[in-house]
Amino acid sequence: MTIMVSTLSLALLWLQDPSAADPSAAAPSASGGSALLEMIHNSGPVAFAVLILLLLCSIFSWSIMLSKWSSFGKAETQSKRFLRAFRKSGRLGEIATVSDQFKPSPLVSVFNEIHDEYQRQSGGRGLPRNPVALDRAAQTASSEALTVMERRMTWLATIAAIAPFIGLLGTVMGIIDAFHGLGASGTATLRAVAPGISEALITTAAGLVVAIPAVVGYNQLTARLREFGSRMDDFGRELLNAIENAAMVSPPAAQDDRRQPEEQRRREF
Template sequence: MAENAVDVVDLGNTVPDFSLWGMFAQADWIVQLVMLLLFGASLGCWAIIYDKSLRVRRITAQADRFDAEFWSGNSLEDFYDRIKKNPDHPMAALFVAAMREWQRSATGRNGSQISMGLQDRIYRVMRVTVSREMERLESYLNFLATVGSTAPFVGLFGTVWGIMNAFENIAMTHNSSLAVVAPGIAEALFATAMGLVAAIPAVVAYNKISNDLGRYANRLEGFADEFGTILSRQLDEEHH
């Protein structure tokens, strides 16, 4: 009876801590490493999500203001002179690149002739500018995609390892009671949860930001086509 009483007291004194920190502290070091990896990945994802969301919102507002001024009917040369030193968003960079090529070619040979390949060069410059600006906007999105696709499996690895530890405890103690099994199972499920917590926002944000940037890329390409048409029309007028 005395031994049984001692056993009861020991079990009471070693009740596992099922708080988040407690489950982390009691976990095997490999499971802890998995948890830390997932936690770091989650923080990185949220930093990218915050930065990209603000960036998309900002460049969209800048593009709206640019469109309003571009189509206001004012002189394109004056507009270009104002923003050429600091094109601070992709649409402005696209406009400046095309105008710079236009003016460089238009003033060649003392302004008497314009290269027959000017239109092609302008379109090429605009395509390169769109590609470069979109590459900058899409930087680090692959990290979201990677975390979204791999985090559940990393969490699953922690889950499997935690369950293996639970079975090892059963084998060592010859006791399959809930008090023996529960800590390992809890750690395992916690690793799974962390994998999902990292993956779900990453996948949702990647899809949302990719769609927003896709629409913005279409907007840039549409502006490039319209502006190219304007310059082509002006070129034809100068030839006649």
């Protein structure tokens, strides 16, 4: 709304001042980069404070995005290696001893939680006494791992949401100062108001420059978090199936071991 009002005001001033349209009367324009730097240098205290605040928000958001991309990449690589090791090995004890090597992977925490609960219930042998408890342990480990991975994501979402409004605030204050100076000088010309308005619009552009990468980064990181959550749920179910399958195979052997002494006793009698 503020940008529309300023645009209409500029159009009215241009119609009232025909000399503004004369190329010979216009001052020679500088290059785009130098003109931008000059406008930033000539910005008022409010606009300059807004630009500094947006610069800090941009540095903070980029640090969050780069650190998350790096940590998520390591977690994905270690998760693939851990899955290969888990599927090659047929014993949970062997995986438990080497699980710390794949520590950046969130699947390791799910495995350790389920394995510890299984050890508490049955000592690592036979069917678990309470399979529901194993399922709850898997869900708890998955939730805790996602909570750790989601740290500082709220700051990224906050920066993406408020950066355009911070820039708009600087623009509004700059336009107010420009029209106040126009009213004090009493000269309603385009040359009098255009520099102030152009300097004020820089803060809106800066807010968009900060917000757009933050929005893209937040959406991409959130999608990867959902992918990690799905992988942890799938791995938890796969691990529970492996425990049940191993327990279904081991009891018959135990029963045969028990029957052998009985048969030997019968033969002795």
